[in-house]
Amino acid sequence: MSTNVLEVQDLQTHLHLRRGVVKAVNQVSFSxxxxxxxxxxxxxxxxxxxxxxxxxxxxxxxxGRIVGGSIRLxxxxxxxxxxxxxxxxxxxxxxxxxxxDPMTSLNPVFSIGSQVAAPIRRHRHDTDQTALALATExxxxxxxxxxxxxxxxxPHQFSGGMRQxxxxxxxTACRPNLLIADEPTSALDVTIQVQLMDLLDQLQDESGAxxxxxxxxxxxAASLCDRVAVMYAGSVVETAAVTDLYAxxxxxxxxxxxxxxxxxxxxTERGRLFSIPGTPPDPLDLPMGCxxxxxxxxxxxxxxxxxxxxxxxxGREIACFEVQ
Amino acid sequence: xxxxxxxKCHFQTNGQIVRAVDGVxxxxxxxxxxxxxxxxxxxxxxxxxxxxxxxxxTAGSMSFAGEPLIKFNKRFRRRVQVVFQDPYSxxxxxxxxxxxxxxxxxxxxxxRDEVTQRxxxxxxxxxxxxxxxxxxxxxxxxxxxQRIAIARALMLAPELILLDEPISALDVSIRAQILNLLQDxxxxxxxxxxxxxxxxxxVQHASDRVAVMYLGRIVETGPTEKIFASPQxxxxxxxxxxxxxxxxxxxRNSNLIRGEVASAIEPPTGCHFHPRCPHKIDRCTKExxxxxxxxxxxVSCWVIGxxxxxVAK
Numbered sequence: 001m002s003t004n005v006l007e008v009q010d011l012q013t014h015l016h017l018r019r020g021v022v023k024a025v026n027q028v029s030f031s032x033x034x035x036x037x038x039x040x041x042x043x044x045x046x047x048x049x050x051x052x053x054x055x056x057x058x059x060x061x062x063x064g065r066i067v068g069g070s071i072r073l074x075x076x077x078x079x080x081x082x083x084x085x086x087x088x089x090x091x092x093x094x095x096x097x098x099x100x101d102p103m104t105s106l107n108p109v110f111s112i113g114s115q116v117a118a119p120i121r122r123h124r125h126d127t128d129q130t131a132l133a134l135a136t137e138x139x140x141x142x143x144x145x146x147x148x149x150x151x152x153x154x155p156h157q158f159s160g161g162m163r164q165x166x167x168x169x170x171x172t173a174c175r176p177n178l179l180i181a182d183e184p185t186s187a188l189d190v191t192i193q194v195q196l197m198d199l200l201d202q203l204q205d206e207s208g209a210x211x212x213x214x215x216x217x218x219x220x221a222a223s224l225c226d227r228v229a230v231m232y233a234g235s236v237v238e239t240a241a242v243t244d245l246y247a248x249x250x251x252x253x254x255x256x257x258x259x260x261x262x263x264x265x266x267x268t269e270r271g272r273l274f275s276i277p278g279t280p281p282d283p284l285d286l287p288m289g290c291x292x293x294x295x296x297x298x299x300x301x302x303x304x305x306x307x308x309x310x311x312x313x314x315g316r317e318i319a320c321f322e323v324q
Numbered sequence: 325x326x327x328x329x330x331x332k333c334h335f336q337t338n339g340q341i342v343r344a345v346d347g348v349x350x351x352x353x354x355x356x357x358x359x360x361x362x363x364x365x366x367x368x369x370x371x372x373x374x375x376x377x378x379x380x381x382t383a384g385s386m387s388f389a390g391e392p393l394i395k396f397n398k399r400f401r402r403r404v405q406v407v408f409q410d411p412y413s414x415x416x417x418x419x420x421x422x423x424x425x426x427x428x429x430x431x432x433x434x435x436r437d438e439v440t441q442r443x444x445x446x447x448x449x450x451x452x453x454x455x456x457x458x459x460x461x462x463x464x465x466x467x468x469x470q471r472i473a474i475a476r477a478l479m480l481a482p483e484l485i486l487l488d489e490p491i492s493a494l495d496v497s498i499r500a501q502i503l504n505l506l507q508d509x510x511x512x513x514x515x516x517x518x519x520x521x522x523x524x525x526x527v528q529h530a531s532d533r534v535a536v537m538y539l540g541r542i543v544e545t546g547p548t549e550k551i552f553a554s555p556q557x558x559x560x561x562x563x564x565x566x567x568x569x570x571x572x573x574x575x576r577n578s579n580l581i582r583g584e585v586a587s588a589i590e591p592p593t594g595c596h597f598h599p600r601c602p603h604k605i606d607r608c609t610k611e612x613x614x615x616x617x618x619x620x621x622x623v624s625c626w627v628i629g630x631x632x633x634x635v636a637k
Contacts, residue, residue, distance in 0.1 A: 043495040159584050189363035189522065189585070190566040194578045197568075216496055219525075219568035223576045242572040253497075260500035262529035264552060264567055272507065273529070275500035279465045 005177045005210040006032040010069035013054045022283045024050035026234035032210035039225035040214045047234040048214045052180045057086035092119040096171035100183040102163035106155040113151025116170050123174045138169040161192035172203050182214045197224050218261055222246055230254050233281055233291035240316035250323050252296045298322040326352040331384035333370055340589045344370040346540035357517040359531035365585050367540040368520050405477035409489035411469030415461040422457030428479045450475045467498035484516045524567045528552045536560045539596040546621030556623045558601050603627045
């Protein structure tokens with residue numbers, strides 16, 4: 001067993017809004033080993049992005065707050081760190097992020113070179129000259145063509161796929177131990193998406209870092225991840241090795257989700273797709289007990305009263321009373 | 325039902341010409357679902373706008389149900405409706421659902437009780453509860469909003485509905501519901517769908533025939549089943565194999581094509597796809613290949629056309 005770079009235990013993040021308190025992340029636990037890719041799968045509002053932001057210390061302020069649990073990076077507790085320490089010691093250096101939208105995550109008024117050099121200047125305290133030279137190397141590493149020329153260009157001169165490579169270069173410039181990628185491929189076309197997944201594999205092979213891959217796309221997760229954690233309404237409902245999860249999804253939500261996705265190569269005689277009834281719950285008004293109970297086909301009385309804990313069941317963890 | 329002949333749509337920006345749609349022929353048959361697929365920038369949305377009369381035609385002709393379409397009159401607009409991608413921006417937040425749904429009929433001069441009658445019928449068809457009419461869009465979830473958008477398209481009892489990425493803005497667990505609804509409506513009302521999508525798994529599931537577009541041109545078209553079972557054009561092959569399958573035992577196939585879609589301002593000479601094509605021959609860089617029928621499929625490729633199909637496989 002390799003050592004874990006990240007251990008998250010019973011993490012609780014709340015968003016205090018005018019209309020009430022959203023339990024965005026509700027007792028979430030998972031761990032990531034060095035060199036491992038953990039996929040965090042969920043629909044919009046399931047808390048996957050809030051989990052990522054909690055790890056980065058980037059929760060929306062003042063609404064977002066970690067109210068319980070622990071985040072340990074290499075054994076160091078992060079959940080109580082103040083902002084200045086986070087910025088100086090963690091973000092960009094120990095944990096870095098590749099965000100979803102390559103069109104908005106680069107600053108349009110700074111050159112690509114100065115943006116890739118920014119984390120290097122900040123964390124390695126290099127001079128501007130050396131930082132820029134290193135930035136060129138970083139761009140070369142993520143296979144941006146003619147990097148020496150491209151560092152003086154601006155984001156609008158890059159295509160979506162190339163911008164995402166630039167962001168990957170920024171994120172990995174200081175060789176972080178943990179990389180968080182939040183839907184990095186969903187704004188890209190499929191032929192470009194494949195190229196970016198190859199790049200992520202390559203970067204991880206080179207650095208041995210852990211990767212938390214946040215996505216709603218079951219296909220992308222299957223292709224990239226070693227293990228998968230499925231989130232629903234702020235909680236993890238199932239964690240398993242990727243092959244186990246796709247071969248035999250156990251939680252009723254995971255099962256429904258996988259069954260409802262049309263697949264290439266599998267002949268559907270224009271048949272109907274399986275569909276999970278109902279809609280995800282209002283995060284301000286979660287149902288009592290298991291949040292999935294109102295849509296579940298295995299629901300029993302108990303599910304409406306108690307929320308099921310995430311329990312180890314033969315190599316995988318499942319939060320469900322009915323699945324044995 | 326809908327025929328397009330050599331449709332071109334060129335825009336001018338800063339003195340440069342964007343060839344958004346560059347000579348497209350399309351025949352959509354009554355009652356079928358015809359899908360247009362392609363990556364962003366391939367011209368599928370522009371083609372949709374042309375069909376709706378929202379973008380100018382530079383060259384070519386269009387006919388609907390046998391009649392040439394020269395002016396987009398009210399009669400045509402009644403028969404062709406559209407469902408947009410994002411139900412968060414396609415519904416007016418300041419109008420009640422009943423108003424949103426009634427507007428198309430008011431615009432076409434229907435009487436008040438005709439509208440009320442149709443409203444009840446359509447809301448039942450798409451599975452909206454009767455009290456939904458008095459609510460505003462923000463009171464609904466994404467899936468419910470898309471039902472409202474579909475209901476609005478149905479109000480005028482159209483023959484053709486254009487579905488522009490109808491499920492890609494929705495949550496994964498909701499998509500199947502909307503897809504099944506669209507299929508039920510087609511079975512019940514015999515509507516023709518033109519489906520525009522980039523999600524190939526969806527296209528395979530939901531369409532009868534498909535056209536694959538690349539940089540303003542159709543590179544391959546035919547029955548969906550045929551094209552997905554044995555794609556012939558190198559671009560179609562790459563596109564289909566690039567889709568990540570929800571099955572971790574299938575290895576990622578990333579060696580088929582490299583690079584990115586070229587610009588529509590200065591498209592490559594000859595075959596638009598040749599700079600990314602692994603099988604290109606000299607001729608591809610000079611002449612543009614026509615769409616040639618091969619079995620039930622039409623393909624535009626010199627390499628396949630030369631009979632050297634094994635090369636492309």
